[in-house]
Amino acid sequence: MTPRKTDIHFPIYLDNHASTRVDPRVVQAMLPFFTEQYGNASSSDHRFGWYAKEAVDMARRRIAKTIHAEPNEIIFTSGATESNNLALKGIAETYRDKGNHLVTCATEHSSVLDVCRSLELSGFRVTVVPVDWAGRIEMDAFEAALTRDTILVSVMAANNEIGTCAPIEALGRMCRSRQILFHTDAAQAFGKIQLNVRTQCIDVMSLSAHKIYGPKGIGALFLRRSNGGVRLMPQVDGGGHEWGLRAGSLNVPGIVGFGEAAHLAESVYDAERKHLAMLRDKLEQGITESRDVIVNGDTENRLPNNSSLTFFGITAKELMSEVREIAISTGSACTSEDIEREEYSHVLKAIGLDSEQAKSTVRFGVGRFTTENEIDYTVARITAYLRQHRAAAALATVKNYSTRDR
Numbered sequence: 001m002t003p004r005k006t007d008i009h010f011p012i013y014l015d016n017h018a019s020t021r022v023d024p025r026v027v028q029a030m031l032p033f034f035t036e037q038y039g040n041a042s043s044s045d046h047r048f049g050w051y052a053k054e055a056v057d058m059a060r061r062r063i064a065k066t067i068h069a070e071p072n073e074i075i076f077t078s079g080a081t082e083s084n085n086l087a088l089k090g091i092a093e094t095y096r097d098k099g100n101h102l103v104t105c106a107t108e109h110s111s112v113l114d115v116c117r118s119l120e121l122s123g124f125r126v127t128v129v130p131v132d133w134a135g136r137i138e139m140d141a142f143e144a145a146l147t148r149d150t151i152l153v154s155v156m157a158a159n160n161e162i163g164t165c166a167p168i169e170a171l172g173r174m175c176r177s178r179q180i181l182f183h184t185d186a187a188q189a190f191g192k193i194q195l196n197v198r199t200q201c202i203d204v205m206s207l208s209a210h211k212i213y214g215p216k217g218i219g220a221l222f223l224r225r226s227n228g229g230v231r232l233m234p235q236v237d238g239g240g241h242e243w244g245l246r247a248g249s250l251n252v253p254g255i256v257g258f259g260e261a262a263h264l265a266e267s268v269y270d271a272e273r274k275h276l277a278m279l280r281d282k283l284e285q286g287i288t289e290s291r292d293v294i295v296n297g298d299t300e301n302r303l304p305n306n307s308s309l310t311f312f313g314i315t316a317k318e319l320m321s322e323v324r325e326i327a328i329s330t331g332s333a334c335t336s337e338d339i340e341r342e343e344y345s346h347v348l349k350a351i352g353l354d355s356e357q358a359k360s361t362v363r364f365g366v367g368r369f370t371t372e373n374e375i376d377y378t379v380a381r382i383t384a385y386l387r388q389h390r391a392a393a394a395l396a397t398v399k400n401y402s403t404r405d406r
């Protein structure tokens with residue numbers, strides 16, 4: 001099928017796990033806070049400050065509502081990396097007297113795993129629970145890892161490379177019954193799967209705006225205040241902002257954009273999930289019709305926009321350099337330098353892929369602004385390339401064979 005070109009925007013963007021286009025409605029909401037209402041939200045002496053504070057309060061309420069939290073449980077940060085750092089380091093330091101053990105999972109984002117490594121250097125013990133071939137946390141190993149010394153568990157709600165979603169509520173309940181704090185990195189899950197900090201027994205959760213069509217450089221940490229609350233040692237000291245937990249003048253335009261993006265994500269939730277899954281399934285079915293492709297992750301329980309595919313006989317680099325008009329990636333944007341160094345994704349390693357398979361793996365991430373024609377074009381382009389590549393490889397084998405015979 002020849003795709004209609006009409007609503008295809010080149011280059012076609014299929015890297016929505018790395019970041020998303022800021023929704024034009026979000027941009028509109030943010031603009032006045034650069035040019036007209038540019039006050040500091042902490043300036044309590046004039047209307048510029050009051051207006052900025054009102055806008056921040058509204059964004060805080062909107063974000064809290066989407067996860068069933070209270071507004072005073074939302075602490076603004078610069079993104080999920082900072083939120084993960086604040087959660088893990090801040091809790092470990094605060095609860096050190098109670099125990100020195102943390103539990104996490106092999107497929108976590110580097111902003112969790114690297115923090116765990118740095119905590120190990122300062123005397124904490126960390127158990128990294130393995131996952132199965134689909135990226136699902138091994139529940140028996142998880143339960144066995146929880147000890148009297150465990151103060152904190154950190155397991156991501158959804159994986160950024162293979163899209164596998166964790167059984168958050170089951171994990172949260174297991175932690176709650178043992179009085180262990182439960183943190184989840186929901187940077188990818190936010191807006192795509194239901195998050196309810198109350199019913200899912202989540203104590204601390206990291207969020208990021210730029211994964212939900214908001215701006216980069218703004219995120220939040222949910223911190224439970226009810227039932228005694230969770231205490232946390234601040235990692236940035238200064239002017240006492242955010243209840244003394246994260247100092248620094250608030251990024252008012254960013255916060256307003258984050259609030260608007262969260263509000264939009266909530267209002268289009270069902271329709272968007274359907275739209276993303278329809279596009280992803282169409283893409284995946286189209287490409288996997290060629291038999292030399294496998295789908296990674298838990299296809300039963302996966303982010304609706306994610307497709308991680310391993311192409312046999314073709315490296316991701318080869319494929320990406322051939323289809324330059326399509327923006328796809330080898331995996332996490334945060335570890336793409338590792339690929340340059342010929343190291344490979346810890347997530348793909350954890351699900352059992354060897355280095356050859358990992359180097360042949362491409363992550364596709366559809367998004368709110370992806371069109372069906374873009375998917376048709378991508379399928380046609382990639383399958384044509386696969387056919388051509390296979391024919392060339394077959395020809396090379398025949399040539400080799402016939403020269404050997406002679």
Ligand code: PMP
Binds near residue numbers: 218
């Ligand atoms: N956690 C996960 C699961 C992510 O996908 C990302 C972004 N790649 C982060 C954390 C870091 O988020 P940010 O860019 O907001 O620091």
